[in-house]
Amino acid sequence: MVNVAVRKGLLGTEKKFQLSYRERAKPSYQISELDSPLTQNLAGMLNFVGDLQSTNEEVKGLLMAKIKTLNFECAVLCSPLVRTMLTGFIEQVIQQLDAIVFAQAKVIIGKSKVQQFLDKNLDLILDLNGKCGIDDLSVHINSQYFDAPPENANEAQLARKVGSEKILKAHEVKVNVQLPVIVAEDEVKLRAPHEVAERVTVLAITTSVAFGGLSGEGALNYLAQYKLQEALTPRERAFLQNPTEELKSQETWKCEGIWTLMWALGVVDELSFPDTLANLNDIPVEQYPIGENKNPRDFIESMTTLRDKSEVLNTNDLYYRMHWACVDARIARQAMKAVHPGVVYERHYALNWLINYRNQPWDEVTCDT
Template identity: 25%
Template sequence: MPYFTIFASLNDISGVGNWIQEVFGNGFKLTGTPEETVIQPKGWFVRNKITIRVSSEDTNPDYFDNNIPGMMGFYQSIPFEDEELQYKVLTQISVINTMLAIETEKEYGPDYSKLFVELAGKAHGICFMPDGTLLDREGKVIVTPDGKSGASDFRPYACTRKIRGEDFSTEEGLARKQRTISYLKEKQIPYLETLPELPPLNELAVKSREEIARRAVALLIVIQYACDAEQEEDLGESRAFVKGMLKKFGVSDELTGFESDLLEAAEPDRQAAVNLVWQYEAYWALLWALGLLETLDFPNRTCDCDFAIKTVSSCRSFAEFLDKTAMRRPEHILDEADKIYRLHWACVNARIQGQPAPAGLNESVVMERRRALFWMLGHRDEAWDDISMDT
């Protein structure tokens, strides 16, 4: 039978069933258990059943003890043309603790492969093909069996459990977690006692005031283009205006890969534009960290876009904007990050249970604030487009 295997590094596997539901919920009938899900296409003429078996170091320690060393040895023996890439691949393999083994009754085509890769993306996993080719979570080739590098700009991903140990705790992290839980109790918001602590401040690489300000200005400007793309406005004129503003403020080089791709696309993907417009909420958190907002309000409603725009549009240069800012203390940013982390869990938990988010929380607002707060802290050294949303 044809196979497709996803390897990942996860704190636990409790969310995998939800990811499978998100990927295969439309057009498929799902049965079985979280450990073994059977996925049957709906339709008279399509009969290629999928079975996904999920295991981890906790549920099947013998598999990982017996097979991960062999996998490590295989990729150590391959003559990589890029030694740095080999180091990254071996680092990734060393922190693998979860496997999603996908089996189909018949050979699968690109449509199925796309769904499998989407599932890998949700798990921050790598895809192992039967011939030994490794794909990243976007389906791009990391390396082929003969050691040739693919198109992937691959970086290893490890869960906090593998990096820091399952029971890692610090006095600072525990105190911060307990303060957040007290806050959640006051608002009658559910919480997970075992959700890990965030790292203490001395383990983080907090961005500078100028780095945050540059990200804020570049993001706000490119969001204006995304707004036009979403509404299918005259994109030629909009693109020229946005590029001019990026140049005026000296932040053209601050765009992320996702933002640059959207700006340069002949026909921008509308959903990608919508996703970028939502980053107004991430921008709002950047403004708060720069001292341009008195408080970061409870994330149950969207931000004031008019005010958000005026903070930059009222300035003639980046230097003028930077002069208006006053960086908040890093520990205050970390406090907010811990709060948003646990609020995000409450949103995800409610969604899994088929219930509305507690206290009127807006999960999209929560996720975008988390993006900005975690990025500013340098959490896991993740890039803006790659901030993990695991809970």
């Protein structure tokens, strides 16, 4: 920590400046252990962001992913006059480091009247009120921390990559041959069938509220009746307690998660190419987890198997590469005509949860590209 105080003349105004710095005990792209004060702070920040409602859930997810990649932290405190003098310098440092800023309310560089996160361009990522001012946030990970060297990839991983690229080319979706292989099959443990069925059931209930079939209070009572309250995530519980129109609109997208997980359970025969929205009406009423005079526990207990792990990973690999193409098109401000980006994102999200990607719970799933 550095402290500087300067006063011009005996009665002059004192100019104060304080700079503190701390870093991780071991550089990483994730928070796997709380081995330093910084990782403890980052873990707290991650939970803090996770509890925020957002007008753009995808950008919120990218912010959470970026927080996990932070390896050092600088805090600057200074008097107003010094702050004005240093603003230009601070902006240059932020830009060069591809940093994010957690700023207090009404600071010079701020974009909100409340606490806020800013990107390297000092544009608003997310504030405490959930307001988001950008459409994308770059998350860069040094390959030495993340990508398995190609020479260590097995034949199945390489074949999966090639197979996905072939499908994308056939549908005229841009291919990035530099993207690495995904995790090997022997390193993956899929979620248990009953856990997947329970997740589908909760999603069916929250989307029913989103579409007006149930009230938030009615959904909470329904969950309590069948002892499913513990299956709710914190964000889902907050939604049911206050289902605003904006949140309802966001929750309707979870139909794609239902469709994807029902495919994993074998209820849906084909996931289908993501160029159109899934139609849950195509799922037979008798095979849907909720409905009139139905006990959702019957559905959960009846789901005892999942699709083969290799098939799930093939699909996850495809959506990983497809999602990259969607992000690339958005950054380039190009229309994505071959697939529906929203459908791709939601299915990739569900698939990452299904394969236990980074052991992330449902609310914290990231879709890295």
